[in-house]
Amino acid sequence: MEHILFMLFAAALGIGGYSLMARASLRSLLPSLFVGVIGTGVYLISLESGLPEFASNLLGATVIYIGCAIAAKLFKAPTTIFLIPAQIILVPGKYLYHTFSHLLADEYMLAWESCLITFEVSAGIACGLVCGLIIFSIATSIQKPIVKLIKKH
Amino acid sequence: MEKTSLSFNFDETMAESYADIVLCTALDIGEHLLKNGAEVSRVEDTIERICFAYGAAHVESFAITTLIVASVRMQDGEFSEQMRHVKTSAMNLYRVEKLNNISRQICQDHITVSEAREQIEKYKRSKPYPESIQIIGQVLVVFGFTLFFGGNWFDSIAAAIIALVVALVSRIDLPFNKGNLQVIVRSFIAGALSELSVNVGLAQNLDCVLIGTIMMLIPGLALGTAVYDMFNGNLISGMMRALQCLVVAIFIAIGYAAALWLV
Numbered sequence: 001m002e003h004i005l006f007m008l009f010a011a012a013l014g015i016g017g018y019s020l021m022a023r024a025s026l027r028s029l030l031p032s033l034f035v036g037v038i039g040t041g042v043y044l045i046s047l048e049s050g051l052p053e054f055a056s057n058l059l060g061a062t063v064i065y066i067g068c069a070i071a072a073k074l075f076k077a078p079t080t081i082f083l084i085p086a087q088i089i090l091v092p093g094k095y096l097y098h099t100f101s102h103l104l105a106d107e108y109m110l111a112w113e114s115c116l117i118t119f120e121v122s123a124g125i126a127c128g129l130v131c132g133l134i135i136f137s138i139a140t141s142i143q144k145p146i147v148k149l150i151k152k153h
Numbered sequence: 154m155e156k157t158s159l160s161f162n163f164d165e166t167m168a169e170s171y172a173d174i175v176l177c178t179a180l181d182i183g184e185h186l187l188k189n190g191a192e193v194s195r196v197e198d199t200i201e202r203i204c205f206a207y208g209a210a211h212v213e214s215f216a217i218t219t220l221i222v223a224s225v226r227m228q229d230g231e232f233s234e235q236m237r238h239v240k241t242s243a244m245n246l247y248r249v250e251k252l253n254n255i256s257r258q259i260c261q262d263h264i265t266v267s268e269a270r271e272q273i274e275k276y277k278r279s280k281p282y283p284e285s286i287q288i289i290g291q292v293l294v295v296f297g298f299t300l301f302f303g304g305n306w307f308d309s310i311a312a313a314i315i316a317l318v319v320a321l322v323s324r325i326d327l328p329f330n331k332g333n334l335q336v337i338v339r340s341f342i343a344g345a346l347s348e349l350s351v352n353v354g355l356a357q358n359l360d361c362v363l364i365g366t367i368m369m370l371i372p373g374l375a376l377g378t379a380v381y382d383m384f385n386g387n388l389i390s391g392m393m394r395a396l397q398c399l400v401v402a403i404f405i406a407i408g409y410a411a412a413l414w415l416v
């Protein structure tokens with residue numbers, strides 16, 4: 001648990017720093033930091049519980065998308081400005097590095113393996129974003145008639 | 154349509170019809186959204202909404218990562234078709250937020266074309282805070298990622314110092330400090346300093362320092378966006394982004410490889 005908390009602290013520094021690097025407004029920095037840390041937490045817990053990289057990234061990205069879509073509704077801003085910094089921690093930079101370092105060391109099989117993991121992680125993130133989008137769309141379409149009904153009665 | 158005191162003079166460009174001006178305004182917003190990190194579908198959607206808000210009867214827009222083509226037909230039959238070649242620039246989420254606000258004002262508050270253009274001019278070069286804060290952000294990213302990927306405090310401090318040096322060097326106006334060549338230069342400096350930091354005993358794990366510093370250069374997020382674009386049916390944009398990522402990744406690898414061989 002302590003290990004995960006330390007990783008979340010490191011992730012918060014990375015996400016906050018990336019928000020500043022991508023010139024996000026201070027108004028959007030805190031929500032993306034909050035959502036990003038929660039998504040990273042989901043990703044880390046999924047990995048710890050034995051799920052593969054694809055599934056862990058999918059779950060993390062889904063949570064991040066839903067969080068960012070809610071923030072976008074609340075702050076009346078595009079989802080992208082919250083999403084880009086929040087999901088940076090899931091980006092497969094580590095595996096891209098391993099791909100090239102193995103290539104440079106003439107370890108072609110290992111390089112190919114790392115390359116496949118890079119695409120697996122990217123696909124996991126993309127699927128997660130699409131899942132988040134679908135869940136959020138369904139939730140908003142259900143919410144509207146319910147709110148109307150409540151207001152009627 | 155009244156003349157504005159902006160840098161873009163409609164009379165000089167022969168863009169005199171209302172349809173031309175409306176489409177030009179919509180494309181200005183779309184271009185800056187795309188330049189500063191917005192997704193392709195948002196750009197197309199924004200252009201269409203703006204044109205409809207200014208009275209268009211029919212709008213078509215098509216965007217990829219480097220090009221926007223749009224046409225508009227107004228209710229009186231006036232027609233305009235324009236395209237923009239969008240050159241890539243650094244991500245600026247503040248501008249995306251502000252430009253999106255202008256689009257919202259056009260659609261909801263019905264501000265005039267002149268008012269919209271004044272706001273575009275105001276925000277298209279705006280920054281939310283000084284460069285120094287952005288440099289601090291870059292240092293924080295590298296510090297945080299080095300810790301996240303298994304580095305210790307010494308590795309993170311070394312990586313943060315390297316990030317600071319890279320950030321300062323990339324702001325020097327030199328001929329090689331532009332475009333893809335800049336990526337190679339930055340990777341070379343980051344790789345060489347990472348190796349040096351381990352050699353002099355400042356850092357202990359070369360891999361962690363390298364991964365930490367690589368995260369400030371890597372287009373990993375664009376790779377995710379590329380797959381997302383493809384999943385969303387924007388196959389051309391997705392393929393283009395994926396190819397851009399691959400090219401940048403190769404340049405980073407060249408820079409790091411050169412540094413590790415030479416140092």
